[in-house]
Amino acid sequence: MSFQAMAWGVKQETNNPISKLLLLMICNYADEKGRAYPSQEHLAKLCQCSRMSIVRHIKELEKDKFITISKERNGAFGYNLYTLNMNYVTESYKANVTESYIASNRELHNTQDIHKNIYSSKFEDFWDKVPRKIGKKKAKSIYERLVKSNEVSEDVLIDAMDNYSKSVKNTEIKFIAHPTSWLNAGRWTDEIEINDNKEKFKENWLM
Numbered sequence: 001m002s003f004q005a006m007a008w009g010v011k012q013e014t015n016n017p018i019s020k021l022l023l024l025m026i027c028n029y030a031d032e033k034g035r036a037y038p039s040q041e042h043l044a045k046l047c048q049c050s051r052m053s054i055v056r057h058i059k060e061l062e063k064d065k066f067i068t069i070s071k072e073r074n075g076a077f078g079y080n081l082y083t084l085n086m087n088y089v090t091e092s093y094k095a096n097v098t099e100s101y102i103a104s105n106r107e108l109h110n111t112q113d114i115h116k117n118i119y120s121s122k123f124e125d126f127w128d129k130v131p132r133k134i135g136k137k138k139a140k141s142i143y144e145r146l147v148k149s150n151e152v153s154e155d156v157l158i159d160a161m162d163n164y165s166k167s168v169k170n171t172e173i174k175f176i177a178h179p180t181s182w183l184n185a186g187r188w189t190d191e192i193e194i195n196d197n198k199e200k201f202k203e204n205w206l207m
Contacts, residue, residue, distance in 0.1 A: 002027070002031060002034065004032075004034075004086070005034050005084055006024070006030075008027065008084065009023050009027035012066060014060075014066070015060060018047060018053065019061055022047055022057050022058065026043075026084065034083055034086050036081075036082050037081050037082065058080075066084070067082045067084055069081070070083070122158070123144065126143060126161055129161040129164075130165065130179045131165040131176050132173060133179070134178050134180075135179060138180050139183060146183065157183075160187070161179075161182070164187065164190070164192060167193070
């Protein structure tokens with residue numbers, strides 16, 4: 001028995017259960033080259049059906065290109081040699097593979113869309129903190145690239161921008177960094193001290 005032939009036979013999809021069983025019986029007797037020559041009487045006994053039924057289903061297997069049949073002789077004795085077409089892939093198998101491929105890609109695209117929506121939602125939270133709202137589209141592209149590459153988390157970016165916004169609250173607009181420049185420069189790592197000038201003034205006035 002060829003394990004390769006049996007493994008191939010199990011994966012094939014025939015027109016009916018008897019044809020599938022017959023194919024498996026032929027695979028069971030196949031050698032390393034996928035050749036077998038069990039008699040029709042013996043196959044009928046194994047499949048528990050009539051010899052005429054075996055003849056009919058053998059023709060179906062040949063028609064559907066699962067096997068190739070050649071007439072051989074051993075002296076006065078003639079017999080059929082069945083060669084398994086193990087390089088042949090059925091159309092139904094192709095369809096299943098294609099459908100699986102499409103489904104996998106659909107799932108991947110859906111996952112990417114979900115991630116995209118998550119990024120967009122988080123980015124809007126980030127953008128709300130930006131003190132100088134310039135170049136939103138480019139800033140979003142940089143933001144998502146940083147997050148997808150795991151260079152920095154979204155929460156860190158949002159918190160860091162919030163702190164930066166507070167630190168430049170009383171700063172002239174032209175001295176406040178563009179969000180794209182802030183992201184490209186890795187400014188989320190800055191150590192920022194937030195000074196409350198009103199509180200300082202109040203403390204000085206009371207002294």
